[in-house]
Amino acid sequence: MTRAISAELRKFLTTRMWWGMAIAIALASGGLALLFGLVLTSSSVQDQPGAATTDLQLARTVFTGGIGLVYLLTLAIGVLTIGAEYRHKTITSTFLATPHRVRVMLAKIVSLLVIGAGYGVLSILVSVGVGTAVLSAKGHDAFADPAIWRSLALALLVLGLWALIGLGAGILIPNQVAALLVAVGVAWIVEPILGAVLGLVSWGRDIVPYLPSQATSAMLGDTGNAFGGGPSDATTLSWWAGALVLMAYAAVMAGVGSALTTRRDIS
Structure with a gap:
């Protein structure tokens, strides 16, 4: 198992993608931290009702403000981890080198958690x-x-969990380009729109907190009100509940995807 994990990490680190993603993540994190820090501490924002005023609220929002963009990049990494294998036909040699498909998929899951944590x-x-x-x-x-x-x-x-969600998307949609567009499009565009629409009806407000992005915000302690836009009508999950919800999404996506891979004909 250790060799399989090492092989997966080596596959990732021997391409140019790892340092390209590292540069993008560093720029996004630094740039958004600077933006949030300057805006949230300005007098015009601080005077608004409901604005982040305590040192904890400010630090939490500034330090994690870039995560909303960075998790899209780790989502893409998850898609590419399996999508590139299907696109370049290396999945066959991977399974020949390690004939136990379950072991290969477990290695991919562990390596993605490590990669996600490293970028984190x-x-x-x-x-x-x-x-x-x-x-x-x-x-x-x-x-x-x-x-x-x-x-x-x-x-x-x-x-790490968003990388696993990307892995599942990459398996469910074997075409790498399509999987990448669908996964990022759903996470970045479709889900926020869906959340806004559901928030307009009473029964929908009970569903909104269980969407992946809302669970992510709950984990980080972000109530979505950093700029003082007033309290949200939607119920906010506790950090541990948000963690359980996001882990459930990752487990389902990675689990279903892995199960399909162990049975799918890849010749």
């Missing part, structure tokens, strides 16, 4: 560095409340 560390280091500088310059203590460490730790889990 990079994202947090950059966003915390930039965000702390901005908040300190504005007179705020970024680490005044120890609860911020829980949000940062959960950010690592978030990125």
Whole structure:
């Protein structure tokens, strides 16, 4: 099993994608931390009712503000991990080298969790560095409340779980380009629109918190009200409930995808 995991990590690290994604994640995390830090500490935002005013609220929003974009990149990594194998016909040699398909899929799952966590560390280091500088310059203590460490730790889990969701999407849609477009399109466009529509009706508000992006926000402690737009009518899950919901999505997508791969004819 260790060799299979090592092989999956080597496949990823021997391509140019890993450092390209690293640069994109670093720029997104740093840029959004800077933007959120400057905007949220401005007097025009701070004077609005419901704005993030405590040091914990500010630090949590600034440090994790880029996760909403970064998890789309780890989602894409999950899709490409299996999609590239189907596209370049290397899936056959992979299963020949390790004839136990279940072991191969477990190795892919573990490697994606490691890759997601690794990118999470990079994202947090950059966003915390930039965000702390901005908040300190504005007179705020970024680490005044120890609860911020829980949000940062959960950010690592978030990125790993979204990578597994991408893995499932890549298996369910064997065409790599189609899988990438569908997965990112649903997560970035379709789901937010669906959440907004469901939020307009009373019964829909009970469903909204269980959407993947809302579960992600709950894990990070983001109520979606950083700019003081007023309290949301939708119920917000606790951080542990959000974690369970997102893990359920990842387990279903990766589990169903892995089950199909172990039975699918790939010749």
